[in-house]
Amino acid sequence: MEQITIKEIAKLCGVGVSTVSRAINNHPDINPATKQMIMETIKKYNYVPNNSARNLKRSDSNTIAVLIKGISNPFFADMIQIFEREINRKKYTFVLQHVEEFEDEVDVAIQLEKEKRLKGIVFLGGLSNHTGEKLEQLTVPFVISTVDTSEAAQPFATVTVDDVRESEKMVDYLIDCGHKRIALLTAEQSDASIGMFRLKGYQRALQRHGIAYDDALVAWTENGLPTYSMENGYVLTKKLLESGNEFTCIYAISDSMAIGACKALFDAGKRVPEDYSVAGYDGLPVSAFYEPSITTIRQPRREIAEATIKLMFDLIKKKPVERRQIFEAELVVGKSTREL
Amino acid sequence: MEQITIKEIAKLCGVGVSTVSRAINNHPDINPATKQMIMETIKKYNYVPNNSARNLKRSDSNTIAVLIKGISNPFFADMIQIFEREINRKKYTFVLQHVEEFEDEVDVAIQLEKEKRLKGIVFLGGLSNHTGEKLEQLTVPFVISTVDTSEAAQPFATVTVDDVRESEKMVDYLIDCGHKRIALLTAEQSDASIGMFRLKGYQRALQRHGIAYDDALVAWTENGLPTYSMENGYVLTKKLLESGNEFTCIYAISDSMAIGACKALFDAGKRVPEDYSVAGYDGLPVSAFYEPSITTIRQPRREIAEATIKLMFDLIKKKPVERRQIFEAELVVGKSTREL
DNA sequence: TTGTACGCGTTATCAT
């Protein structure tokens, strides 16, 4: 099957290519009759304009790309929907770009910006330890969503929660419930992002309440399992139980891990929360549907997503903005924790 | 910031553009010294080739696109990983393309094929009621994964399970457990795809066992909620309970709905499986971690994903293939159902 | 081994 081009359509219609182009792109100065005739032959011959050629020629495009590392993370599910809806609502084109595990999201962004003549970029996930040198190669505005880079004096636009503070809030609550020996399920020891922040919040809460930090109660991810998965939560909890160390509560840095923890406890014949309290983080829908419902930190995902897009457009429109927006998360007390 | 092009790099290096091109694309006939020099200036000036121009010029690209409708569906999560891994393993480029809810996935495919000079296309999700006329506009091989179009004599390459048969298998099992009044949580009444198939399996099982099909036990999705969500399962179950109709078992056409059903039952003071048995479909990881674990139909997602890619490459290589591959799913008996 | 020049399919500028 031969590639049909705009030239051939022009020939078939007995007009010039520019007229066809005008028809395609809804230009005003074209005879409605000619336009209709052209559109009909286009339909008839199934002509589809080549996007590469368009992007090459165009100088701008009203397109906003959302780059996601870890696209199947349930945390992003409804956020993606909101990005899509809000960007379309502004008559912009929404492009969702998946970034592979081994890829550098900034490299992908730089490439995509040129390829698609982007107007703006949203980073979702990943992007933890970037010095920012590379980010300066981006010539369009960008917003980093949900990743709290937290290094002071970041010039970048970010919309996040304060992971340290929220984590501390949770552990505060658990301590207030009377728990003193709180186990922590967390990321790899090398993690310098979310895992580290939530760990820091844990440590701060302990310290403020005069409880000694006990290494033996911290379960680091070290098998190859996906950090935030239920399976990892299960495995870590099992190891914790087998260690013989005593604790009355498990705080997992994600809801999925918390659910895995519950399952491990059930399998060991324990009850939640009667024998052990279990808490998570994120406020995924499943935390409310699990039985017992999981005590968690509900991140305002909708608000974060909406604020991200608003910030994006404000930057595009060069309005004055607050570049560093921090949302407050909500402690949701479920049935998985109890007072001692 | 000026767009830096291959020409400028050539000028900076004092060579012709073709030499720069050769350096970039790892061509053999180039002086290693020249190449290194060029690569250094490229790095120095942060030159990134424009993909649109490349795609425009190239006639082929060793790229395979995976088009997904409903990208945040947890059912696809690990499948995406496998696609990514397998395609990369074959030294092909993997492109994940999200299809918006209101978009026609075939239109997107046609456009993308031209834009990126694709070698092949995988459809994941969506694509229910296509007559196939449009699909014929695709000039590269494509595979439809997990969507059982099931209309006989489809000339398309598909990798699926037999949704009707598997659904029937589940209901068979429930009936064997002694359940006679089995409520069904299903999709919209207008659904002509997965929802319809699983309904059909339900009906067949009832019929074979001489149990009358009772309209009152079928809860159709009709609020605007996402069909396969926990929330929808919750709402439908609640309505079912309030209807006063008697039943001993709930069969939901997805695990998420089943979990929502359990929650609704718990909230109504019922126990699972003592008061009501609950079954799902899909075999998502969460079905095993939920308490009680959900009796479900475990679709072999890994195998389906791997077979999809294998079929894809066989089609590309024009090897003889079995165009219509049907995998068997596994009935996983959890603790959410019991014998009467 | 390297450089020149053309064309990929489209849009935009400038005539008409």
Next chain:
DNA sequence: ATGATAACGCGTACAA
């Protein structure tokens, strides 16, 4: 309102 033509940035014959 319409048509010819020059870019857009790159790859690749072809010539050197």
